[in-house]
Amino acid sequence: MPRLHPFAPGLWLADGTPITAALGFRYPIRMAVLRLGSGGLVLWSPVQADPDLRAEIAALGPVEAIVAPNALHHVFLGDWAEAFPQAALYAAPKLRAKRPDLAFAAELPGQMPAHWDGQLDAVLVPNSIAPEVVLFHLASATVLTADLLQNMPADWYHGWRALIARLDRMTGPQPGVPVKFRLAMRNDPARAGLRRVLDWPAERVVMAHGTPVPEGGRDYLARVFGPMLR
Secondary structure, eight states: OOOOOEEHHHHHHHEOOEEOOGOOOEEEEEEEEETTSSSSSEEEEEEEOOOHHHHHHHHOOOOEEEOOOEEEEETTTHHHHHTTTTEEEEEEETTTHHHHSSOEEEEETTTGGGGTTTTEEEEEEEOOOOOOOEEEEETTTEEEEEEEEEOTTSSOOOOOHHHHHHHHTTEEEEEOHHHHHHHHHOOOHHHHHHHHHHSSSSEEEEEEESOOOOOOOHHHHHHHGGGGGG
């Protein structure tokens, strides 16, 4: 069964094996593959680099970049860099210091490659947990967020973790901003970043830990981020 699934023009998604983070909280994970006008591919927030998934991606075209959207989404970068050594690694703020073993080409969004202009846009949303680089893929009108938006099924956690996840708004029928990130983004630079996200003509939204939004993206983003700007 294919691991890679088309989501929008020039954009594919692949779910990885859930990972366990701090305090035993388990997260579903998702990566995206973006096609540029040149035919080159950008891998966003890569999941486990199993052979079948690598082969599916290689069949789409040359991988030219691998993007880590924040300093938490780095676990599998080395495996993908080894699989596609020609690809440039791009770090979110604070990741270079965390992963000195990796050779990053640049840090986003301040050092965006010039040839991405008109194809990919990026904005930094600072927060006290993990400053995040939010991407906008123009060809598919898709916004990509790593941790700012989340929703796991109601039965994903059990016991005390289920209670914390519910109180933090990590679980629910639709992706929303977890309480901890709402608190972490109570600063003017974060609000400025969110305003730029809301300005994008988004039709779709993809998140690493939640249900993708296939239509009405701009209205959806206004609902979840708008109250934080008031």
